[in-house]
Amino acid sequence: MSRVWREYVRPLIGILVLLGLWELLPETGLVDRELMPPFSQVMGDLPKLLTSTGFGAAMLSTATTWWVGVVSALLIGAPLGMLMGRSELVFRALNRPIGLLYSIPKVGLVVPLVLIFGVGLLSVGGVVFLGCLIPIVTSAYQGSKMTAVEHLWAARSVGVPTWMTGVRVVLPSALPHLISGTRLAVAVGLLDVLGAQFVVRQSGVGAYLYDSFDVGQFVRVWSTATVVAVLGLIADLLYVRVSKRVFPWAI
Amino acid sequence: MGGVVALGRKWRSIVAFVAPLASLVCVWEILAREVVANPFKMPEPLEVLHGADELWASGVFSPAILVTVERIGIAYGASLIIGWGVGTALGSIPSVAAVLRPIVSFFFTMPKTAIYPSLVIILGLGSSSKIVFGVMLAVFPIILGTATAVSTIDQKLIWSARSLGVSRARTFIGVVIPAMLPGAVAAARVGLVSAVVGVFLGEMMVGADGLGQLMMRMSTALDSAATYACLVTACVIAVAMDGVVLAIGRRLTWWSEG
Numbered sequence: 001m002s003r004v005w006r007e008y009v010r011p012l013i014g015i016l017v018l019l020g021l022w023e024l025l026p027e028t029g030l031v032d033r034e035l036m037p038p039f040s041q042v043m044g045d046l047p048k049l050l051t052s053t054g055f056g057a058a059m060l061s062t063a064t065t066w067w068v069g070v071v072s073a074l075l076i077g078a079p080l081g082m083l084m085g086r087s088e089l090v091f092r093a094l095n096r097p098i099g100l101l102y103s104i105p106k107v108g109l110v111v112p113l114v115l116i117f118g119v120g121l122l123s124v125g126g127v128v129f130l131g132c133l134i135p136i137v138t139s140a141y142q143g144s145k146m147t148a149v150e151h152l153w154a155a156r157s158v159g160v161p162t163w164m165t166g167v168r169v170v171l172p173s174a175l176p177h178l179i180s181g182t183r184l185a186v187a188v189g190l191l192d193v194l195g196a197q198f199v200v201r202q203s204g205v206g207a208y209l210y211d212s213f214d215v216g217q218f219v220r221v222w223s224t225a226t227v228v229a230v231l232g233l234i235a236d237l238l239y240v241r242v243s244k245r246v247f248p249w250a251i
Numbered sequence: 252m253g254g255v256v257a258l259g260r261k262w263r264s265i266v267a268f269v270a271p272l273a274s275l276v277c278v279w280e281i282l283a284r285e286v287v288a289n290p291f292k293m294p295e296p297l298e299v300l301h302g303a304d305e306l307w308a309s310g311v312f313s314p315a316i317l318v319t320v321e322r323i324g325i326a327y328g329a330s331l332i333i334g335w336g337v338g339t340a341l342g343s344i345p346s347v348a349a350v351l352r353p354i355v356s357f358f359f360t361m362p363k364t365a366i367y368p369s370l371v372i373i374l375g376l377g378s379s380s381k382i383v384f385g386v387m388l389a390v391f392p393i394i395l396g397t398a399t400a401v402s403t404i405d406q407k408l409i410w411s412a413r414s415l416g417v418s419r420a421r422t423f424i425g426v427v428i429p430a431m432l433p434g435a436v437a438a439a440r441v442g443l444v445s446a447v448v449g450v451f452l453g454e455m456m457v458g459a460d461g462l463g464q465l466m467m468r469m470s471t472a473l474d475s476a477a478t479y480a481c482l483v484t485a486c487v488i489a490v491a492m493d494g495v496v497l498a499i500g501r502r503l504t505w506w507s508e509g
Binding site (some may be wrong): 102151191192221224 | 291489
């Protein structure tokens with residue numbers, strides 16, 4: 001009984017309290033229910049939301065842009081970060097630009113990107129790509145720096161060519177850091193894609209949110225936000241599960 | 252090359268700071284002139300400077316900057332107080348951690364951008380929605396970073412103090428706080444970026460004033476130079492504030508190598 005309590009019930013207490021507040025505050029009139037519909041009313045809108053074609057198309061657009069951004073950041077950022085960890089020259093060249101990129105509000109870049117590339121995967125996806133790049137490069141860099149030099153010597157001594165040690169030795173060593181960095185990138189990516197699509201208002205859940213907000217359909221705004229919030233959580237949980245399955249030795 | 256090496260340390264750090272910026276401006280100039288070659292899509296740096304100058308002269312620039320900086324300041328200050336407070340409690344008191352940690356993790360992975368419209372519905376178009384959004388984005392990394400910093404303090408330090416008869420309160424002030432400072436400062440730097448992003452993004456998305464809103468307006472008015480000028484200003488603000496936090500952090504943790 002106490003194990004069930006500790007692992008399943010106790011973590012949920014805080015969330016249940018918050019949900020309770022969500023229900024009670026508008027119901028009792030403490031918060032205007034036009035502005036913050038009670039939890040039950042928002043839940044009631046869910047079936048309509050999930051079956052609407054507009055929302056389905058929006059989800060597809062958001063999901064595609066999100067994952068394209070994350071995967072491209074991984075494909076480019078991970079090797080870059082690992083290279084930075086092993087080569088002083090690459091580190092010196094890239095350290096400052098990446099630091100600069102870090103401080104820039106990435107979604108702000110969507111405006112110039114749209115000016116240059118027009119609305120689409122290059123601009124909106126580009127924002128996601130840039131946002132995900134930082135955590136991935138940073139974690140790849142830190143992970144590759146932790147590579148035990150003895151492992152590298154061992155690999156070289158059995159005849160592994162230098163360029164291959166990157167894949168066979170550095171990558172597995174960097175994997176634990178890289179996995180947690182990518183986890184952050186997944187969350188940041190979702191945040192960025194929603195923000196960018198909200199600003200650009202062409203397609204995706206961000207645009208859907210804006211449209212509902214614009215015409216005053218506040219219940220729809222709340223229900224969409226809830227669905228997306230839960231989506232982010234599920235994505236994170238799934239990510240942890242899958243990475244534990246695929247790389248059990250790295251976690 | 253020898254000439255650069257002969258410069259004093261102070262000059263070398265100035266060069267190290269200016270050089271990447273200078274190369275960035277050069278790359279920008281080359282891209283704008285040769286690759287994109289379209290002043291509407293990507294104005295050259297000088298044109299952007301000109302655009303900023305015009306914005307300033309028209310009188311809309313400085314109020315927008317002031318409003319945005321003020322919002323960032325308030326959001327960041329609140330995030331630091333909440334973040335350090337909750338983070339310390341989370342890292343040091345197990346019962347608090349048991350209840351709060353699931354909530355913090357729950358909200359950490361939540362895409363708060365989706366919740367922003369709901370915030371605006373409740374709080375209106377003004378500063379409060381942007382500030383709260385900034386706090387929402389900044390506070391979670393600060394909480395988690397501070398909690399980690401507190402929970403990884405070497406227990407022996409605390410035991411030494413207590414065994415010498417130092418009271419719990421004094422131990423906290425004299426041992427725990429200095430020990431957790433490097434981690435707390437690192438978390439504070441991450442939080443700053445999130446606070447800037449939150450306020451700026453909030454202004455971009457829905458708002459009546461501020462730098463983000465100005466950028467959107469200039470973009471709609473097809474004034475590319477002004478649009479870029481706003482974006483560059485936001486970056487400058489972020490980098491400047493980061494520099495300040497870094498400097499203060501270094502002062503506070505001069506004794507540590509981290």
